[in-house]
Amino acid sequence: MLYFARMVRQAQMALQSRYENIELAEHMLLELGRECGIEEETLYWIGMAMREAVANAIKHGNKLSATKRVFVEMRVEPGSDVRIRVEDEGEGFDPSQLEDPTSPHNLLRSSGRGVFYMRSFMDEVRFRPGERGGTCIELVKRLHAGRE
């Protein structure tokens, strides 16, 4: 069992731009993470960050278009890290334009916290142009040997 738990697990998904598919992506992450023995608490926060990345791709990237998909790749390496890549088919996105949602004049805004969630719950969050013309978000959570 220990041998299998230390194997790298990977999954790829191509999702239609519908919010209910966020649940599918989270379900896959939880399955992979549990197979690898990742703590539930750690998986919960990684799942929250991934939900934001997929929701961002569906809403802001693909603008809920029925003809555009969201591509999700996840890779879990026990004792090392969890890496997630979420790519949309939208028109690109400039994260430098984002404001700090915790500043006093933004605190009561009803939007603008998605990227903040990702940055709060993951160790690395990177945005780059995707191969399909949209945005690719890369999320990394480092795992600590002996804990997960």
Next chain:
Amino acid sequence: MKSTVRDVGNVRVIALEGKITIGAGDVQMRGLVESALADGRTNILLDLKGVSHIDSSGIGEMVGCYTTVARRGGSMKLLNLPSKINDILQVTQLITVFDVFDNEAEALSSFSS
């Protein structure tokens, strides 16, 4: 997301259960608060004991509800925050915005003070 609604005195108590997330729970929560206001209930207590997830859309909707209720001269307060929801309110610093209670009787009496 599941919900139960009851009125205690002049307070509408809305208990939520499950996920307050984009496209589902967030819209439902907004509807419940708008329904309370339509019924003339401007004192609203959200019981979050059964809530497992609240994403950025859910938290944004909660802030939107808070400001909508305040504009109508009422107030919206929170009851029974699960630890993960409390963590999210801490990290977003929204814990400084909401009145939060872990005892319903105290929460209810706070509306009349």
